[in-house]
Amino acid sequence: MYNKKTTLALAGFVGxxxxxxxxxxxxxxxxxxxxxxxxxxxxxxxxxxxPGIAGISQDRFVKAMQDYKTxxxxxxxxxxxxGGYTDAEIEAMGAxxxxxx
Amino acid sequence: xxxxRRDFLKVSGAGAAITLTGCSSQSxxxxxxxxxxxxxxxxxxxxxxxxxxxxxxxxxxxxxxLIEPNDKFxxxxxxxxxxxxxxxxxxxxxxxxxxxxxxxxxxxxxxxGIDTDKRVVKTKxxxxxxxDRLVLAPGVEILTNTVKGYDAAEAAGKVVHAWKAGPQxxxxxxxxxxxxxxxxxxxxxxxxPYRCPPGPYERACLVAQYFKLAKPKSKIILxxxxxDIASKKALFTWAWNTFYxxxxxxxxxxxxxxxxxxxxxxxxEFDQVKGDVLNVVPKQRAGEVCELAGVRNDxxxxxxxxxxxxxxxxxxxxxxxxxxSVLSNLPKSGHMATNHAKVAAAAIVELLAGRQPDxxxxxxNTCYSATSDSTAGFVGDVFRxxxxxxxxxxxxxxxTSQGAEINFTYAESWAENIWxxxxx
Numbered sequence: 001m002y003n004k005k006t007t008l009a010l011a012g013f014v015g016x017x018x019x020x021x022x023x024x025x026x027x028x029x030x031x032x033x034x035x036x037x038x039x040x041x042x043x044x045x046x047x048x049x050x051p052g053i054a055g056i057s058q059d060r061f062v063k064a065m066q067d068y069k070t071x072x073x074x075x076x077x078x079x080x081x082x083g084g085y086t087d088a089e090i091e092a093m094g095a096x097x098x099x100x101x
Numbered sequence: 102x103x104x105x106r107r108d109f110l111k112v113s114g115a116g117a118a119i120t121l122t123g124c125s126s127q128s129x130x131x132x133x134x135x136x137x138x139x140x141x142x143x144x145x146x147x148x149x150x151x152x153x154x155x156x157x158x159x160x161x162x163x164x165x166x167l168i169e170p171n172d173k174f175x176x177x178x179x180x181x182x183x184x185x186x187x188x189x190x191x192x193x194x195x196x197x198x199x200x201x202x203x204x205x206x207x208x209x210x211x212x213x214g215i216d217t218d219k220r221v222v223k224t225k226x227x228x229x230x231x232x233d234r235l236v237l238a239p240g241v242e243i244l245t246n247t248v249k250g251y252d253a254a255e256a257a258g259k260v261v262h263a264w265k266a267g268p269q270x271x272x273x274x275x276x277x278x279x280x281x282x283x284x285x286x287x288x289x290x291x292x293x294p295y296r297c298p299p300g301p302y303e304r305a306c307l308v309a310q311y312f313k314l315a316k317p318k319s320k321i322i323l324x325x326x327x328x329d330i331a332s333k334k335a336l337f338t339w340a341w342n343t344f345y346x347x348x349x350x351x352x353x354x355x356x357x358x359x360x361x362x363x364x365x366x367x368x369x370e371f372d373q374v375k376g377d378v379l380n381v382v383p384k385q386r387a388g389e390v391c392e393l394a395g396v397r398n399d400x401x402x403x404x405x406x407x408x409x410x411x412x413x414x415x416x417x418x419x420x421x422x423x424x425x426s427v428l429s430n431l432p433k434s435g436h437m438a439t440n441h442a443k444v445a446a447a448a449i450v451e452l453l454a455g456r457q458p459d460x461x462x463x464x465x466n467t468c469y470s471a472t473s474d475s476t477a478g479f480v481g482d483v484f485r486x487x488x489x490x491x492x493x494x495x496x497x498x499x500x501t502s503q504g505a506e507i508n509f510t511y512a513e514s515w516a517e518n519i520w521x522x523x524x525x
Contacts, residue, residue, distance in 0.1 A: 027159070027447045028459045034155065034443045035465050038436055039511075041518040042525055048514025069497075076508060077467055077481040083497025084465065084483020 029092040054100040061094035138453040141232040145169035148423030148438035149238030150523040157203045160450035166206045180266035185307035215393040238423040239388025254362025260379040276378045282316035287376030289324040291384045296425045298332035303470040309345035321349045326356030335502035340472035387426035404428035411448035440464035469512035476504030477512045
């Protein structure tokens with residue numbers, strides 16, 4: 001049994017949790033982020049010459065991706081890839097990579 | 102206070118009901134009410150090892166068994182570097198030692214039977230392994246018997262494909278080393294679709310690189326079953342003209358139909374060429390294990406058709422196919438196989454939990470090809486699943502038209518990172 005206070009707390013949690021539990025939205029980002037790891041290393045920690053991207057700030061991630069998209073930032077393969085993602089996906093990936101260590 | 106998803110479902114009946122209403126899976130799988138769900142993965146290459154690892158990562162309540170007959174992973178990508186003497190076999194050979202640390206049960210065995218009704222895999226070693234979902238990632242079967250005389254010549258050590266990295270990579274390297282200066286290396290490219298579209302042209306570059314340094318009077322005859330260079334045409338044309346002028350005799354529309362290991366000849370409809378080293382790469386189809394599951398279901402019974410949101414077979418429920426065995430417009434690359442694996446792993450985790458997988462996943466292909474011992478080019482493309490049209494290549498991608506030193510460095514970095522992502 002839950003008292004009123006717990007119910008309210010849970011209701012708040014429901015709102016937060018739905019974004020995570022909906023599966024599609026959450027996993028959509030995680031799968032894209034996982035595909036980045038093929039070149040940027042497991043968990044975004046590179047073991048080669050490519051830069052690691054774990055733990056970088058969302059702002060830095062988003063700016064880099066947007067600058068690759070427009071060609072403002074010099075680069076190699078990222079110039080071909082960045083344009084394939086939506087702004088929302090780039091924001092979400094940035095938020096996710098910021099949480100990784 | 103923290104709640105995990107399971108607690109959340111227990112306490113919020115109404116919310117859960119709403120959430121689950123939209124989650125009717127098209128597949129027959131239900132969340133396992135009792136006991137842990139079990140996924141069996143067959144093949145520990147780019148696709149299979151990645152899928153096993155990511156299922157455990159995203160679905161720690163799922164038991165994963167990975168069946169693989171080989172002791173170690175040997176990478177096809179960068180095996181052309183071994184042929185040129187840029188890297189050795191140790192570099193492209195990686196162990197499976199870390200996979201059990203992710204909770205993956207490794208079984209070293211061959212799969213000899215699959216009962217897709219009872220959901221049981223049988224192995225050569227006598228094991229019967231039940232599954233809730235099965236993932237097949239066997240790579241390709243190389244159809245040597247489509248080239249007359251191939252099997253006998255191969256058994257006699259007179260022709261290799263070296264299109265699966267391993268003993269034939271070593272054998273071909275030794276043959277190239279033993280070849281006299283002024284010799285002829287004959288290589289063939291199968292008619293598409295085949296594993297690694299740029300691979301044959303990269304091999305021509307790197308063998309030419311080796312000849313240039315070690316035996317400069319030697320030549321390469323490249324017999325292509327396709328009408329033109331099938332991948333990264335501008336890049337390879339640039340490389341052949343820039344680094345290896347006059348060394349590569351490229352002959353399109355020239356699929357070999359016969360090999361003679363005694364005469365050391367390769368026959369096509371137009372030519373019969375004689376070589377000192379013969380590297381004929383026959384046409385291919387989905388790996389043998391796909392036949393056991395009845396999932397080679399395209400019109401030629403050669404490749405596997407799948408639901409691209411889940412990589413589940415379009416005809417056999419609960420069987421997912423990854424990598425080169427899949428019929429699609431996505432390139433047959435190791436990199437792409439790891440993308441299949443990640444989409445499939447996420448989908449399997451969602452399906453086993455009774456949730457709907459992402460209907461519109463986004464994947465990417467990144468593929469480097471060396472053009473010399475210090476330069477490389479690449480192709481990079483993002484593909485977005487459209488439920489009506491399949492994976493649609495997004496604007497802005499494409500291939501480089503020249504090699505560069507920075508991309509050679511990144512090619513090696515790519516290999517180290519993708520191997521680590523699969524196996525570490």
